Amino acid sequence: MPVFWLVLIVGAMALIGYGLGRARALKSAGGDSRVLHSLPSFYGANVALSALVPALGLVLVWLIAQPLVINASISGDIPQSAIPESSTLSLVMSDVRRVADGLDLAVSQGVLSADAAKTLSADGTIRDTLGAVGVALGSDVTPEILSAAQTYRTMNAAGSWMLTALVLALAFGGFVFAMSRTKAEFRARNVVESGIRVLLVAAASIAILTTLGIVLSLIFNTIEFFKLYPASEFFTSLTWAPSFGGGSELGILPLLWGTLYISIIALLVAVPIGLFAAIYLSEYASPAVRGVAKPLIEILAGIPTIVYGLFALLTVGPLLLQVFGDEGLGWMQAGTAVMTAGLVMGVMLIPFVSSLSDDIINAVPQAMRDGSYGLGATKSETIRQVILPAALPGIVGAILLAASRAIGETMIVVLGAGAAARLSMNPFDAMTTVTAKIVSQLTGDADFASPEALVAFALGMTLFVITLGLNIFALYIVRKYREQYE
Amino acid sequence: MYDAPNREMKVDQKTTKISARGVQVYYGDTHAIKDVDVDIEDRTVTAFIGPSGCGKSTFLRCLNRMNDTIDVCRVKGEIKLDGEDIYDKRVDPVQLRAKVGMVFQKPNPFPKSIYDNVAYGPRIHGLARDKADLDEIVERALRRGAIWNEVKDRLDAPGTGLSGGQQQRLCIARAVATEPEVLLMDEPCSALDPIATAQVEELIDELRESYSVVIVTHSMQQAARVSQKTAFFHLGNLVEFGETGQIFTNPQDSRTESYITGRIG
């Protein structure tokens, strides 16, 4: 049974359980809800949760575990001889999965009957049959792959049946168990409380585990890359010259320099403008002005970065070229440059800085302002000497967050800064950043086992470490000032 | 110490420092102060008393235009400081507040060091010639605020780290440091123990020699001890205003009498 239906059935069971549990509790109290230990809805919720949570938990675990188990068991069965010279086990496995999925598809479209799919023999017709349902295979199917694919299909089908049976049994069991406990003196409220706690813990763990998974995959692939390419080269080489034929030079420094340079220009634009805008909005603007201006600024934050990228490429670049290009000052060769990307990225970050700072400034208690005005201070004195110091930790945090975004930004750089990895001080030169290069290393026909593709993970890891460092630094600053001020 | 209102002050010829006529205050649609006339004399302590929510703080805040910072608040009528209308367009509220200082109902030290808190006003108004001068001003203010002994060893510590009562005295010191001509104090002793209260009252008495002081208080005894004039507010009206001794011994209005004897409020 498809998982969707399974979940739906369990959900319906929970819904019915809610009504029945409630009714039963009321009945056991003779219709007088004051006799019950908890409100009737808690008894209903208890039944619903008992049916729902364990069953859905099982679905989740099963969906993650099943492919792992089946893959492991089948790849153990594939003989070494079935792996062609230039291929690997994982490539063969992906062929197996494709064949199996293709067969499933063929059966569901009626091209093959279920029995025929089981008894196919490995002749040349399979490739055509599967091609007809839209699954293109690179080569003919060998008997080993076919038999592995058949095993894969049977195991999958069995797993799916097992899942359905177990989940329904579990949901029903939970339902019956909770119903049997539904009596007037049963402490449903406490049980529901701990049930909700379990749900929340589960949600938090999923968030944490996914992050952990991403970080681990980054780390393993980075290690893989450093096996193929020396780390010392990666971190110290001043040239970035990947070539897919081999003999690439993959030094991160030019990319890091580009990232830093563009981010610094972006922050130089965004921080003063954003901060001043926030100060104006929170301290000077009348409610009417504020009501119009704040949403307007926040609209900037809703513009997709690709649009900013277009803006950089088509408007800002040519504009800068007119002034600083060959016809003007002669510093700029082309529209794509660090300056172009930096300016546009700065504009993108303005609402980010201003709306965060605005919130932070507004959080400074009115009593602080009153105290300062009461001593005869002017508005700007109050802002400079009382409000900004009090809001400083938060503002620094906002700026560091903006910096993280600038460092991670991709689209504006791809379109606005050019693609040349270069170490130069001239802000009107084209340069490129770490993120832009991650994109270009992974797009196209990359062989994911080559250093030229794996370098993307090392780049990503480096970016991750930098952003993490920035965030930790932001936290440190906030803590430090907090101690001093509160 | 808590004896009956007496301490007959020799009230000699005093000039009027602040005179308010027909003052009305609205918070949006709420009419918080209704047609109040008061004369605050120079070198005098004037006490505002009255039940909670009757508008004492609101009226106090009119006197240095702190109500300007509240969007919904409108003030009508005439308030004159030394004969000049403070709500006149030409008057700079910033200048006014330097002359009419304020201690707020809730202590609100800045998130700065104790020293910087007190030095804030003098620095803004350029009252100190040099660092030594500033040090002296700060020390004097802290002594007058009756907090010097507690903080003299930790002037660099944050003002927000003090206890509630210490913060209140720090705020008093901060207000005194700018040498205002009028000091408005909104329940300055609400968070203080009897000893600190006595010290603050001593300060008020001392300030009276050169300034005029307006104090809001919920303590009848305090009003009787420190003030020469008392104003009784009730539901936004100024019910009675006169010599402290007379208000406490021989009130004219029955509401005043009920309040000071503890029957309303």
Ligand SMILES: Nc1ncnc2c1ncn2[C@@H]1O[C@H](COP(=O)(O)OP(=O)(O)OP(=O)(O)O)[C@@H](O)[C@H]1O
């Ligand atoms: N910022 C404000 N916005 C709206 N209404 C206000 C505001 N401040 C005070 N009020 C209203 O004005 C009236 C007078 O308030 P005020 O603070 O002056 O009382 P108070 O006499 O100082 O009381 P307390 O002794 O409790 O401090 C109250 O009814 C209050 O609800």
Ligand SMILES: [Mg+2]
């Ligand atoms: Mg008050």
